[in-house]
Amino acid sequence: MTGSRRRPGRSSSRDKLLDAAAGLVAKYGVQNLTIDAVAAEAKVTKGGLIYHFKTHDDLLGALIERMVEQWDVRTRMQDAVRSGEIPVKDALSLLLDETFDMSEEQRTLLTNLLAAAAAYPHLLEPVKAYYARDFEAFSNAPNAGMVMILAAALDGIALLEILGLHQFSAQQRQAMRDALENAIGELP
Incomplete structure (x- = not known):
């Protein structure tokens, strides 16, 4: 999730800053994300960072938007379902x-970004918008x-696991995965 790929209209400097911010959030939590820490991690001046992100909220907002963009498996899937290219x-x-196969790094980053979103509704x-598109497709x-x-x-x-509300055992995870695979397999 922290890897950078160039996107049209986005500078590599901006991506480098978001990579640094994502790394800091994953490592230390959103509460320790500061403009100074991101600038230091990205090895740019504070002014260089502020050129792209005027405020802490701008930086957090961009990080959350990037997280949503990087769930492009679902975005591509939504479009493919709507167009009939792939079965539901x-x-x-x-x-x-x-x-069920989310990496620990992804889980940690999502946990911290959800905390940011909760603190900054x-x-x-x-x-x-992402979830609205997701459920509209279905x-x-x-x-x-x-x-x-x-x-x-x-x-x-x-969400139960990301938010730390419950950690399923390996046996529970497998039982749920099997049941869900069976239910999905029974769909037309």
């Missing part, structure tokens, strides 16, 4: 893998109710 059950299988708009599928329940279950499992 294939899309749900991708979500299942994404949920005005930064949640990209996340809300709402027109055959058996839409079951498809949305399965997607919500996968998100719920991930």
Whole structure:
């Protein structure tokens, strides 16, 4: 998640700063993310950082937007489901893998970014828009109710663990994965 790839309209300096910020958030938590720390980590001047991000909120907002952009597996999947390029059950299988095979680095970064979004609710708009697109893509599928329940279950499992509300044992995770794979397999 912290890797950089050049995107149209975005400078590599901006990506370097966001990489540094993501690394700091993953390592030390969002509460320790400061303009000075990011500038030092990225080896740029504070002025160089402020050129791209005027405030701490701008930096956090960009980091959250980047996190949403990097969930492009789901974004591509949403478009493919809407256009009929891939069956809904294939899309749900991708979500299942994404949920159960999330790396520890991704989990830590998401935990800290969700904490940032909770502390700064005005930064949640990209996340809300992301989920609105996600569920809109599934709402027109055959058996839409079951498809949305399965997607919500996968998100719920991930959020329970990311937020530290519950850590499932390996046996519990496998039982849930098996049950979800069976339910997805039964979809038309």
